Amino acid sequence: MGIQERKEREKERRRQQIIVAAKRVFSEKGFNKATMEDIAKEAELSPGTLYLYFKNKEELYASLSLRILQYLHIRVTHVNKETSLTPDKKLSALMEAMYDVYEFDPLIIINMFHLQSSETLKNLSESLLDEIKDLSKKSIGAIAKIFEEGIEQGIYEDRHPVALADIFWAMFSGVVLWExxxxxxxxxxxxxxxxxxxxxxxxxxxxRKAG
Amino acid sequence: MGIQERKEREKERRRQQIIVAAKRVFSEKGFNKATMEDIAKEAELSPGTLYLYFKNKEELYASLSLRILQYLHIRVTHVNKETSLTPDKKLSALMEAMYDVYEFDPLIIINMFHLQSSETLKNLSESLLDEIKDLSKKSIGAIAKIFEEGIEQGIYEDRHPVALADIFWAMFSGVVLWExxxxxxxxxxxxxxxxxxxxxxxxxxxxRKAG
Amino acid sequence: MGIQERKEREKERRRQQIIVAAKRVFSEKGFNKATMEDIAKEAELSPGTLYLYFKNKEELYASLSLRILQYLHIRVTHVNKETSLTPDKKLSALMEAMYDVYEFDPLIIINMFHLQSSETLKNLSESLLDEIKDLSKKSIGAIAKIFEEGIEQGIYEDRHPVALADIFWAMFSGVVLWExxxxxxxxxxxxxxxxxxxxxxxxxxxxRKAG
Amino acid sequence: MGIQERKEREKERRRQQIIVAAKRVFSEKGFNKATMEDIAKEAELSPGTLYLYFKNKEELYASLSLRILQYLHIRVTHVNKETSLTPDKKLSALMEAMYDVYEFDPLIIINMFHLQSSETLKNLSESLLDEIKDLSKKSIGAIAKIFEEGIEQGIYEDRHPVALADIFWAMFSGVVLWExxxxxxxxxxxxxxxxxxxxxxxxxxxxRKAG
DNA sequence: CATGAATGAGACTTCATTCAT
DNA sequence: AATGAATGAAGTCTCATTCAT
Known part of the structure; x- marks a missing residue:
């Protein structure tokens, strides 16, 4: 492993260290009441260091969402790859995946909505926003594929697959938020x-198609 | 009408004036970026005056949610009262009501989640929080009643009515947020x-029960 | 005196109070080392209050220069108005005026150059910058007029009056800075x-034209 | 050339490399907005390295002025040495030298005033300040000598030569600043x-003495 | 000698809230 | 009751400087 690579890895580890701390603090206090100093303390770093890895508070915040989306995407893609599964089994697997997404980061999912439903999004750097958009689309697309398959096989009612995916995701997050x-x-x-x-x-x- | 009463009414009018302005400003800017001065300007009042009618920014904010809940409660109660309707018709009416809730205040429903999913709730005055809790419970209860009726009449699957109401509400708000x-x-x-x-x-x- | 007018006057007095304090602090510490808190303390106000009267630190700073330019302009205009004076006497009066400008605010004139010769100017609000430009031009113009008269009357060498005014002003400020x-x-x-x-x-x- | 000496030379070269970079960056951004990192980047070095050659930002800054003074001193001394020249010719040569000083470093002369007219000077190391003082005095002295000669030869009015030198320098820098x-x-x-x-x-x- | 990641003090600025009028 | 000028606490972010490698 070259020096270059080792440094790269070290840097990534630092990023994760900060993200983990941020997750804890944001979850406990919410976006506004959490201060950068809180996060720095939690990460056992100095405030200035946070800014070496994240442009500002909002980008740090957004990075948390990105992390969930990444996890979600991986899981759903994985389900899709199992070509041997029937749509039914896939749907079950999807539901399990969703629950794991929640367990992966129970509180942050709430903040994720806070992020998306408002103020912050507009101040993000283009690249980060693009990444979020991209992952978001891909994940929904992957979910939609499962429904598409079921429809093609005549198991599910004939509806627009992406719309179904939207509803599925909305219902999931709605329940999480509401509970x-x-x-x-x-x-x-x-x-x-x-x-x-x-x-x-x-x-x-x-x-499911009736009887 | 006594002087007392007239004053009371005047005061209530002022409150509404502020709430309407707050709704506009919060909707546009979100909780954090909206300043009390913004709201005061929108209401054509001075910042100090806001504090004569609301204890602080968070209570003003929470009052908006209260207003939606009140509206929701009225609508659902109204549906329930129509004893002549079948559960089916009632469900249709409920859906319509929900859509009206959304139209009544399209953006605030988003902020309402911001409110509930975090930071703010803890700082509210006991009485306001109680009111919110109460209305919330009542509204869900009213929704649940519709399902209960349907279940009793054998039209709907036998599920816990309150759980169904929760899912109904979660799905509704999930979709609004996600869209x-x-x-x-x-x-x-x-x-x-x-x-x-x-x-x-x-x-x-x-x-709905199959077959 | 109406209420409106009294308020206006009160506001202007506050501005002056701040400017005077700022002048003292900037003179002693220079632009960078002077903090807004220093100035607030000197003015016996809170930091926040400064921002009610000046958009930011740089505008406060620039306002000091504006004040000198205003003083300079008044003095030079006054000299020009004395139509009974010969160019010679006017030149003497001008020199005296310049010295008074210096005494009016000995240290700030140095900072004024700091202001103009660099960084700050670009961040000023359009209107303030315009005012500075305007006064600057007018003052130089008024000085130039004195020379113009002398040239017309054959007392002074035939040179471009504005260039002479520039040199006059440059020499004056150069000496002040250098000393x-x-x-x-x-x-x-x-x-x-x-x-x-x-x-x-x-x-x-x-x-002067040679004998 | 011994190893010692080669090292010495290498070190001096590094210093110059940094000074050149600093000049560019300070000229473009001014003292405050220029960061040590900017300068390091421009010099293709790391921030830490700058501190091996300069005690701190202010000393680095002051070193630029020193460089101009050195250049000025060399030029004026050179003019003085030409014993064959009449005071008149010497004055012409001096003017030319001054213009070259400006061209040698057009923007830094402005920053030099920023340096001198304020904050920074007090934080310099004794030795650097001494060097500046010394060169400053010598340069003015050399300029004064030219006038002295002219006065002795009855070409120039009988004034204090050092005062004339001061005015000459002040006028020069005043014009540069003002333009x-x-x-x-x-x-x-x-x-x-x-x-x-x-x-x-x-x-x-x-x-010049009249006719 | 050189690096550059990390530091942490400190500055500017905002804004919810108060209170004299 | 209404005002709005003033407050001052607190937060984000910058950047000169250090030091382990």
């Missing part, structure tokens, strides 16, 4: 898992 | 209406 | 007054 | 050369 809200609002127990299962079941029934 | 994100990310056309219709249809198929 | 430098560098006594007198005399001999 | 300002302020064409010529002519007339 999170309920936990805050009503200190309810964590029903996420069962609600999610119910939602997935409902979705499946909704697209 | 909003897509608009920002990919400058897509506004597919909200059709996606929402598709989602509702899927939901209906999902809960 | 200031010398004071720092060699802790010399303050020879400014005599050097300035010598320079003015030399200038006069230089433009 | 630079004008270029920024009014985007005027570059009249420096002609203004400088006019100033020199005026100066000469001013000191």
């Amino acid at each position: 999170a809200s309920k936990k805050i609002i009503s200190s309810d127990k964590d029903y996420l898992k069962s609600t999610l299962a119910a939602a997935f079941e409902l979705f499946e029934r909704g697209i | 909003a994100s897509k608009k920002i990310i990919s400058s897509d056309k506004d597919y909200l209406k059709s996606t929402l219709a598709a989602a509702f249809e899927l939901f209906e198929r999902g809960i | 200031a430098s010398k004071k720092i560098i060699s802790s010399d006594k303050d020879y400014l007054k005599s050097t300035l007198a010598a320079a003015f005399e030399l200038f006069e001999r230089g433009i | 630079a300002s004008k270029k920024i302020i009014s985007s005027d064409k570059d009249y420096l050369k002609s203004t400088l010529a006019a100033a020199f002519e005026l100066f000469e007339r001013g000191i």
